Amino acid sequence: MKSYALALALMLASPLAALAAPPSDAQVSRLLEVMRARQTVETMLPQIEASQQQMVEQMMAGREITPAERERLNSVIARSSAQMRKSLAWDKLEPIYRDIYRDTFDGQDTDALIAFYASPTGQRLLDKMPALMQNTMSAMQKLVVPMMQELQKDIEAEARNDAVKRKSAGAETK
Known part of the structure; x- marks a missing residue:
C-alpha cells in the first residue's frame, strides 16, 4: 500500500515538476536570439524618436x-x-527581458517559442514587426495627441484661473 501511494505521488509530482521547471539561461539566450530581441529594440528606438517628434x-x-x-x-x-x-x-x-521570460515561461514553453520563432512563420512575423509597431504607434498617436492637447488646454485654463484669483486676492488686500 505504501509503495502504491509513493508511486502515485511520484507520478503526479513528476509532470508538475517538469512543467514548472524554469527555462535555463541557455534556453532564454536562444529565445532572445531567435526572436531578434536586441535588433528589435535597436530598430524601435528611431521609430520611437520619430513618433515623439511627430507628436x-x-x-x-x-x-x-x-x-x-x-x-x-x-x-x-x-x-x-x-x-x-x-x-x-x-x-x-537584456537582464529585464531575461527575468521577464524566465518568470513568465517554463522550459517547455520556452522550447515551443524557440521552435516557433526559428520557423519561417516566426521569422516572417519578426520581419513584419517593425511595420506592425509603427502602425500601432501611429494609431495610438491619433488617440493620445488630442488627449494631450486637451490636457494642455486644461492646464493653461487652470493657470489663467489661478492668475485671476491671485490678482483679485491682491486687490482685496490693498
Missing part, C-alpha cells in the same frame, strides 16, 4: 513659435531622445 509637431500645429522657442523645443526633444536611448539601451534591457 510634438502635432501638438504645436497652428501655433506660431519664434526661432528661439523652436530651438528650445528641439533641445528638449534631443535631451529626451538621448535619455530614452540611454534608458532603453540593450545592456540595460
Whole structure:
C-alpha cells in the first residue's frame, strides 16, 4: 500500500515538476536570439524618436513659435531622445527581458517559442514587426495627441484661473 501511494505521488509530482521547471539561461539566450530581441529594440528606438517628434509637431500645429522657442523645443526633444536611448539601451534591457521570460515561461514553453520563432512563420512575423509597431504607434498617436492637447488646454485654463484669483486676492488686500 505504501509503495502504491509513493508511486502515485511520484507520478503526479513528476509532470508538475517538469512543467514548472524554469527555462535555463541557455534556453532564454536562444529565445532572445531567435526572436531578434536586441535588433528589435535597436530598430524601435528611431521609430520611437520619430513618433515623439511627430507628436510634438502635432501638438504645436497652428501655433506660431519664434526661432528661439523652436530651438528650445528641439533641445528638449534631443535631451529626451538621448535619455530614452540611454534608458532603453540593450545592456540595460537584456537582464529585464531575461527575468521577464524566465518568470513568465517554463522550459517547455520556452522550447515551443524557440521552435516557433526559428520557423519561417516566426521569422516572417519578426520581419513584419517593425511595420506592425509603427502602425500601432501611429494609431495610438491619433488617440493620445488630442488627449494631450486637451490636457494642455486644461492646464493653461487652470493657470489663467489661478492668475485671476491671485490678482483679485491682491486687490482685496490693498
